Amino acid sequence: MSLPRLRRRELPDATIARLPQYIRCLSQLENAGLRTVHSADLAAHVGVSGAVVRRDLSYVGSYGTRGVGYPVSELRDSVNRALGLATEHRMVIVGVGHMGRAIAGYTGFAERGLRVVGLFDIDPELIGSKAGNPGSEVLEIMPLADLAAFVHTNDVAIAVVATPASAAQSVADLLVDAGITSILNLSAVHLSVPDTVVVRPVDLATEIQILAVHAAARGRR
Numbered sequence: 001m002s003l004p005r006l007r008r009r010e011l012p013d014a015t016i017a018r019l020p021q022y023i024r025c026l027s028q029l030e031n032a033g034l035r036t037v038h039s040a041d042l043a044a045h046v047g048v049s050g051a052v053v054r055r056d057l058s059y060v061g062s063y064g065t066r067g068v069g070y071p072v073s074e075l076r077d078s079v080n081r082a083l084g085l086a087t088e089h090r091m092v093i094v095g096v097g098h099m100g101r102a103i104a105g106y107t108g109f110a111e112r113g114l115r116v117v118g119l120f121d122i123d124p125e126l127i128g129s130k131a132g133n134p135g136s137e138v139l140e141i142m143p144l145a146d147l148a149a150f151v152h153t154n155d156v157a158i159a160v161v162a163t164p165a166s167a168a169q170s171v172a173d174l175l176v177d178a179g180i181t182s183i184l185n186l187s188a189v190h191l192s193v194p195d196t197v198v199v200r201p202v203d204l205a206t207e208i209q210i211l212a213v214h215a216a217a218r219g220r221r
Helices: 013-031 039-046 050-058 072-082 098-104 144-154 165-178 204-220
Strands: 089-094 114-121 130-132 138-143 158-161 182-185 198-201
Touching: 013 039, 013 050, 013 072, 039 050, 089 098, 089 144, 098 114, 098 130, 114 130, 114 144, 138 144, 144 165, 158 165, 165 182
Parallel strands: 089 114, 089 158, 114 138, 158 182, 182 198
Antiparallel strands: 130 138
């Protein structure tokens, strides 16, 4: 029986964040040769309770079998289809410094239905040079002025903003005008975008500071 594709409004944000973690865990289990998995095992990998796992997976129409668990391969495919990951999603990276270059070279996008198809920067010393993963795909860095035409021509919906903070909002404006609907923001500043555009902010410095607080607390125990 085919499963309906999930609509974002049907899912709590916390579930949306966990489903990719299930996919990663299920892929690892499949590679290890395991054919079934219990909700308790998935819970241990993701760091939630078994009840949370069962509720999350019910959103993709999978309820498992009591005493047997979930078929690993089928469940992974179901979550992939439900999230739309069975279809390739193309994305561009704006800002090809150290962070942007590292993302361009990441090898794990393909198994998640993602593909970097364009790299953009304003630095004339970078434009025309190449970045990416030598084992899969290496791309030529293009001028930012070519962004809008490239997005339209290549059916791009996702962008990564890896620019300095001072340039992030102007880049976001260009992306929105070009038709980008999803932005991963690595610039550590708030981006103002229309309600129709989803922005996921990732501030690595803040995340590391949080880890430092936990490390200090553990050191005092």
